[in-house]
Amino acid sequence: MNKQEAMLLLKNKGYKHTDKREDILDLFAKSGGYLSAKEIQSSLKDSYPGISFDTIYRNLSLFQDLMILEETELDGEKMYQFHCKDHHHHHLICLRCGKTKTIDICPMQDLSQVDPEFEVTGHKFEIYGYCKACREKIEYEKSKKITIQ
Structure with missing residues (x-):
């Protein structure tokens, strides 16, 4: 999965395009590995000063449900990366x-x-x-x- 495929999937499933969703997907596109909700919040706090963990987790959950992201656990913390589908x-x-x-x-x-x-x-x-x-x-x-x- 990549950012463009994810954005198209969201659109095709009837989900609104939001800057936050796009920026979250951008982080995954640039990371090359797993990210935590904490890392996402930290990366987005300048662009979205009031961004809450609820907003981040809601989007991560949606992305996981749509198989945009996959999850693992490292040191007791959930981590996410783009879903591998090849x-x-x-x-x-x-x-x-x-x-x-x-x-x-x-x-x-x-x-x-x-x-x-x-x-x-x-x-x-x-x-x-x-x-x-x-x-x-x-x-x-x-x-x-x-x-x-």
């Missing part, structure tokens, strides 16, 4: 910057032998860790703390 795949997710990388392997192929009588209707597989850039930043920050002490 093909079946999973993600590597950086815990620091939220960027994702697509992985095309699916562990479900191997797990189907565990219980052949169990009917799987869906699954989610995500791998969490740190991307190279964030690992380098973490190491740099650690080295600064060691030299300061």
Whole structure:
């Protein structure tokens, strides 16, 4: 999904075009990874000083219902990114910057032998860790703390 497809879907489903919705979708287009409601509010507070979490969550919920966004949870906080619709795949997710990388392997192929009588209707597989850039930043920050002490 991308911003243009999302805006067209909203229009085709009869939802009003609002600047807030477009600006929220812009944030996802620019992020390249997951965003939290808190990050969205922080990014939009200059343009919309009174924007509430209710407004943000209402839009996130709508976007999720329309399969514009998908959700995951990191450290107990719901995070969102554009819904992937190209093909079946999973993600590597950086815990620091939220960027994702697509992985095309699916562990479900191997797990189907565990219980052949169990009917799987869906699954989610995500791998969490740190991307190279964030690992380098973490190491740099650690080295600064060691030299300061």
